[in-house]
Amino acid sequence: MSIEFIWQLPTGVSDPRGTRFNYLDYLHQVARAADLSGFDGIQIQNDPQGDESWIVAGYLARSTRHVRLLTEFDASRGSAVYAAKNAVSYQRYSRGRFAWQIGTGGSTEQRRAQGDFANDGDVIPRIEEFITVARGVLTSGSYSFKGKYFEVLNGGFKGPLSNSPVPRIYLSGNTPEAYQLSSRVADVHVFDAVSRDQLEAEIRKLEDLGTRRPHLGLRLSLVARETETEARADAAHYPGRPGLVGSYAQLATQLADYVKMGIGSFIVTAAPHLEEAYRIGEHILPAVRRLLSPSGRDAA
Amino acid sequence: MSIDIFWRIPTHGEPSSHRSRRPFRGDWFPGDDGQRQLGLAGGGDDGFTYIDYLAEIARAAEISGFQGGLLPSFPMTDEPWAISSFLARETRTFRFMIAFQPGFLNPVTAARMTASLQRATGGRTLYNIVTGGGGPAQLWWGDSVGHDDRYARTAEFLDVLRGVWNGRGSFSHRGKFFSVENAGLPETLANESFPEIYFSGSSDAALICAAKHADYYLSWLEPSAQLADKFARVKERTAQLGRRIKCAVRVDVVARATEEEAWREVSRGFENADPALVADFKGGPGSTGDSVGVARQGGLRPRTLNSYRDLIIEPNVWSGFTLLRGGQTNGIVGSYEQVAEKLDQLVQLGADAFILASTPHLEEAYRVGEEVLPLLRGRSGAAPLRAVG
Numbered sequence: 179m180s181i182e183f184i185w186q187l188p189t190g191v192s193d194p195r196g197t198r199f200n201y202l203d204y205l206h207q208v209a210r211a212a213d214l215s216g217f218d219g220i221q222i223q224n225d226p227q228g229d230e231s232w233i234v235a236g237y238l239a240r241s242t243r244h245v246r247l248l249t250e251f252d253a254s255r256g257s258a259v260y261a262a263k264n265a266v267s268y269q270r271y272s273r274g275r276f277a278w279q280i281g282t283g284g285s286t287e288q289r290r291a292q293g294d295f296a297n298d299g300d301v302i303p304r305i306e307e308f309i310t311v312a313r314g315v316l317t318s319g320s321y322s323f324k325g326k327y328f329e330v331l332n333g334g335f336k337g338p339l340s341n342s343p344v345p346r347i348y349l350s351g352n353t354p355e356a357y358q359l360s361s362r363v364a365d366v367h368v369f370d371a372v373s374r375d376q377l378e379a380e381i382r383k384l385e386d387l388g389t390r391r392p393h394l395g396l397r398l399s400l401v402a403r404e405t406e407t408e409a410r411a412d413a414a415h416y417p418g419r420p421g422l423v424g425s426y427a428q429l430a431t432q433l434a435d436y437v438k439m440g441i442g443s444f445i446v447t448a449a450p451h452l453e454e455a456y457r458i459g460e461h462i463l464p465a466v467r468r469l470l471s472p473s474g475r476d477a478a
Numbered sequence: 479m480s481i482d483i484f485w486r487i488p489t490h491g492e493p494s495s496h497r498s499r500r501p502f503r504g505d506w507f508p509g510d511d512g513q514r515q516l517g518l519a520g521g522g523d524d525g526f527t528y529i530d531y532l533a534e535i536a537r538a539a540e541i542s543g544f545q546g547g548l549l550p551s552f553p554m555t556d557e558p559w560a561i562s563s564f565l566a567r568e569t570r571t572f573r574f575m576i577a578f579q580p581g582f583l584n585p586v587t588a589a590r591m592t593a594s595l596q597r598a599t600g601g602r603t604l605y606n607i608v609t610g611g612g613g614p615a616q617l618w619w620g621d622s623v624g625h626d627d628r629y630a631r632t633a634e635f636l637d638v639l640r641g642v643w644n645g646r647g648s649f650s651h652r653g654k655f656f657s658v659e660n661a662g663l664p665e666t667l668a669n670e671s672f673p674e675i676y677f678s679g680s681s682d683a684a685l686i687c688a689a690k691h692a693d694y695y696l697s698w699l700e701p702s703a704q705l706a707d708k709f710a711r712v713k714e715r716t717a718q719l720g721r722r723i724k725c726a727v728r729v730d731v732v733a734r735a736t737e738e739e740a741w742r743e744v745s746r747g748f749e750n751a752d753p754a755l756v757a758d759f760k761g762g763p764g765s766t767g768d769s770v771g772v773a774r775q776g777g778l779r780p781r782t783l784n785s786y787r788d789l790i791i792e793p794n795v796w797s798g799f800t801l802l803r804g805g806q807t808n809g810i811v812g813s814y815e816q817v818a819e820k821l822d823q824l825v826q827l828g829a830d831a832f833i834l835a836s837t838p839h840l841e842e843a844y845r846v847g848e849e850v851l852p853l854l855r856g857r858s859g860a861a862p863l864r865a866v867g
Contacts, residue, residue, distance in 0.1 A: 201666070202598050206567070227664040229594040230587070236563025237598050240529070251587075259620035260582035267560035271529040290659035291647075293586035293638070311620070331617035336554060338491075338505045338514040338528075 181437055181470060183463055184219035184248055185212035185455050186397075186447035189228035202229070202237060208451045209238040212245055215459025219246030221445050224281055226292060232264070239272045247272060248348060248445070250279040253304050254294035258311035258328045266316070266335055269342040279348040279368070280305050300326070302355045309347060309363045316344045348395060348443070352380060361387040366443050368395035371420040374439070381440060395443030396436055398422060402429045402448070402462055416449065430465035437470055481825060481856045484575060485539040485547040485843050486728070486835035487532055489555035496732060496802050496837050497746040503838065504528050509752060511554045528556065529564050535839045536565050536572045542847025546573025548606055548676075548728065548833045550805075553618055559591065566598040574599065575676060575833070577606040580635035581621050581628060586661055588635075589642040593667035604674040606696065607632060609684065629683035631655045636675070636691045643672050676726060676831075680708070689715040692723055694831055699729040699808040701792060702827060709828035724830035730799050730809035731836050733817040733850050737794075740811045741786075744796055748786035751801040756783060759801060794820050803837060818853035825857060 187208055212220050220238065222231045235249040247268070255261065268276040282301045283289040289296065296304055307325045314321040315333040319340060322331050335342070349356070349364040360367040361384060369380055377396070385391055399421030403409040406425045413423040422429050433444065448454035491504025499508040505528060507513035517524040518531055539547050549558030562574035574595070580588075595603045609632045610616050616623075623631060631654075638656045641649040645662035662668070677692030679685070688695045695712045697705060709725045716723040734740040760783050779797070780788050789798035791808070794816050800807040810820045821832060836842035 200597055225664075226590075228666065229597065229664075230590040232559065233563045233591050233594040233598060236560055237566050240564050241567060254584055255587040256583035257581070257620045259618075264557045264560055267556040270556065271527050271560065271564050273527060287659075290657075291586070291661045293584045293642075293656060293658040293661065295657045328620060329617075329622055330620040332614065333618050333620065337507065337511045339554065339556075340514075 180442075181466075182218035182246070182443050183216075183466075184221050184246065184443065184445045185217045185451075185458075186221045186223065186445055187234075188449075188451045189223045189225040202234070204452075205234065206238060206241060208455060209242050209245065211452050211455035212459070213242040215456050216463050217245055217455065217459060219248050219277070221248040221279065222250060224250040224252065224279075226288065232268075235276065236268065236271075239268070239275065242275075244275075246275050246277050246346075248277045248279055249345075250281055252281050252283040252289075252292065252294070253301075253308035253327075254283055254289065254292060254296065258308045259315055259330050259333055261308070262312040262315045263335065263339075265312070265345050266339045266342045269345070270338070274343045277346040277348065279350075280308065282351065296327075302359050303327075305349070306359055306363055313344050316342060349392075350395075350397075354383075357384045357387055360384060360392050361390055364392040366393045366395045368397055368443065368445060369441075371396065371398045371422075374435075377436075378439065393442045394440045395445060396441045397445040398447075400429060400446055400448045400454075400458060400462075402426055402454075402458060426461040426465060430462050430469060433462070433466045434469040437466075481829075481854065482545055482726075482831035483543075483851060483854075484573070484831070484833040485535075485544040485846075486833055486839065487535055487547045487549045487561065488835075488837075488839050489532075489550050489558065489561065490552065490804065491528070492837055492839060493803065494838050495747075496743050498750045499752075503531055506554075529561065531840075532556075532561055533565055533568055535843060536569050538840050538843040539847070540569055540572040542844045543851055544834075544843065544847060545571075546575055546602065546604070548575040549577060550606075551577045551579075551608070552804075553615060559595075562595055562603065563598065566595065566602075569599075569602075571602070573602045573604055575604050575606050577608050577678075579608050579610050579619070579621070580632045581610070581623060581655075582619065585635050585638040585656055586642050586658055589639050589663060590667065592639075592673055593643070593663050593670040596670035596673070597667060601671050604676065606676045606678060607636070607692070608678050609687070625681070626683045629679070629681075629687045633687045633690060640672065685712050685715055688712055689719055689721070689723065694724045694726045696726045696728055696833070698806040699727055699795065699810070699824075701795075702823070705824070706827040713828065725828050726831035726833065727824050727829045728806065728833040729835075730806070731817050731834055731846060731850070732796075732809065732811045733814050733836070733846060735813065735849075737811075737813045737816060740813060740816075744798075744811050745786045747802045748789075748798060751798075755801055759783065759798070814849040815853060817850050818855075821850075822855050825855075830857075 209220050222234045224231045231249045231251055235247045239247055283294055304327045307327050311323050311328045319334045320332050321334045346365045348366045348368050349360045350368040401409050401413040401423040409423050422432050491506030493499050494501050502508040505514045507515050516522050518526050549561050551558050558576040592603055609628045634653045634655050638651050642661045647662040649661045650659045674693045676694040676696045677688040678696045732740045732743050789796055791797045794810055794812040796811045797808050799809040810817050
């Protein structure tokens with residue numbers, strides 16, 4: 179898998195524009211900004227206080243051309259077969275750009291507010307069943323499964339609905355159970371931004387688990403400016419977000435260093451989302467790609 | 479009271495006319511769900527996907543005066559939630575009637591999906607709640623709940639959905655199928671309007687559930703007396719609960735300038751129908767599920783079948799549509815005036831809304847919108863209404 183940069187869309191904002199336009203019109207512009215400025219994907223977060231991610235993904239799919247639609251949701255959303263069947267339409271209509279980031283749904287209290295009464299210990303096994311069943315019906319014409327949470331008999335999609343690519347599956351979490359799950363079923367395991375040393379230790383925990391290695395991803399916020407001084411001054415306005423702060427050249431080098439550690443997927447965010455998508459797309463992504471190309475390495 | 483008129487979106491490809499299975503629009507292979515053809519026009523991958531054609535139909539429907547369209551969901555079709563969200567931005571007035579089975583979604587997820595789609599479309603979402611045909615198909619979907627229990631689940635789902643919708647973070651429920659604690663819509667979505675509910679199902683369990691929850695009770699076209707009786711029963715049951723319900727008919731039409739032309743279309747389609755399909759068609763229903771609606775239609779089939787005329791069950795009603803394409807089998811055939819008159823008769827029997835369809839859905843949306851809808855008299859029985867918009 180080549181290196182990918184995924185732009186995180188904002189979420190959960192109320193809207194002052196009245197009825198002629200609404201927040202989704204703005205999201206639409208952010209998504210197009212990411213598409214136009216060279217990102218490989220957009221991440222549509224699952225925010226229980228915001229719009230529902232699958233609807234947003236469909237809404238944005240039609241007016242974007244290249245970006246992967248990394249759509250975050252929980253395995254409590256309903257039947258895995260139904261999710262897979264909907265995914266087939268998303269794949270058909272977006273020409274294979276749909277991807278899944280499956281989360282745990284948070285604390286017991288948060289999950290119950292989402293209609294999810296699974297025991298804490300069942301959340302991760304249910305994600306695994308969800309993925310297993312979805313993959314089964316997406317890749318087989320006659321698939322049966324009977325588990326604790328999901329069941330299907332002679333399932334699977336036929337004709338035009340068959341052979342749609344299984345959405346690439348992104349998982350995260352830093353517990354032993356989360357790493358075990360990822361080592362079995364994730365295509366990409368996404369780490370949260372931590373220090374370089376900590377990240378190395380976390381990567382080792384995941385990779386020590388087995389022969390099957392998911393690709394590695396990293397979620398980062400960025401404050402990128404022409405000079406380091408400007409970046410530091412502006413970063414002071416965004417306290418508490420772990421991430422990278424610096425000049426375009428500094429950030430490009432740091433991102434390339436993460437690639438050398440094995441990171442292949444970056445889920446990045448910066449505010450404001452529209453303008454910063456262009457800034458990072460124009461100033462940083464090409465620089466990182468140059469550094470990572472064979473000729474760029476010679477030059478470095 | 480005006481009559482609401484919807485079109486249907488073919489979520490499974492479609493032939494370019496009723497007369498023949500080919501050529502076929504969409505990447506489905508005519509008559510064979512196990513195959514696909516590449517590209518929408520069958521000439522190889524052309525960069526388009528089926529949503530490009532569906533977008534054309536949705537726009538044709540809104541331009542020609544339909545309120546919106548039903549988006550059906552079956553094992554071999556694309557899915558309505560996907561279609562609606564993909565087409566939200568490029569339609570203006572088209573209302574998306576999403577067919578789905580409540581058992582397949584967490585009601586809290588469904589609430590947030592619906593409210594977001596309402597926000598994305600300016601309130602153009604409505605539901606066609608389906609409770610399943612039963613039998614092997616339900617297990618294919620991953621659903622093992624039995625027929626009457628499924629209606630109990632549908633009822634509970636709609637209770638919970640409404641509770642969450644109005645919950646403001648404090649709705650709780652412990653039920654047989656769903657539980658939730660301190661739920662509600664996000665603040666940003668809390669003012670979206672709750673979708674209208676069209677409800678399908680012909681069994682007693684279905685009627686009970688519809689009486690409690692539906693805004694519209696939706697039926698296929700059945701012989702007049704049978705349909706009038708069904709509508710009367712569901713209206714009576716609903717009245718007992720102190721509610722009112724409207725009735726809707728989902729029906730295919732073949733409308734032409736003259737009656738002869740309309741029947742010629744049907745006759746050609748009948749001649750070109752798959753002989754195996756025609757042989758199977760005689761006598762009882764063709765489904766192994768537990769759908770009462772399918773059984774009610776199957777019971778009407780003749781024992782001998784030599785001509786399309788053997789399938790005329792009432793003036794201007796032909797019962798062989800399933801030979802031309804999948805789905806329900808009774809449809810209206812006639813001149814523009816006759817089709818409008820038949821729809822008006824259905825209004826007199828108790829229909830308040832229609833979901834119409836004809837093949838091909840793009841051109842026929844214009845034809846029916848321009849030629850038939852303006853002739854409808856509607857509830858008043860007096861001067862024709864202008865197309866409903």
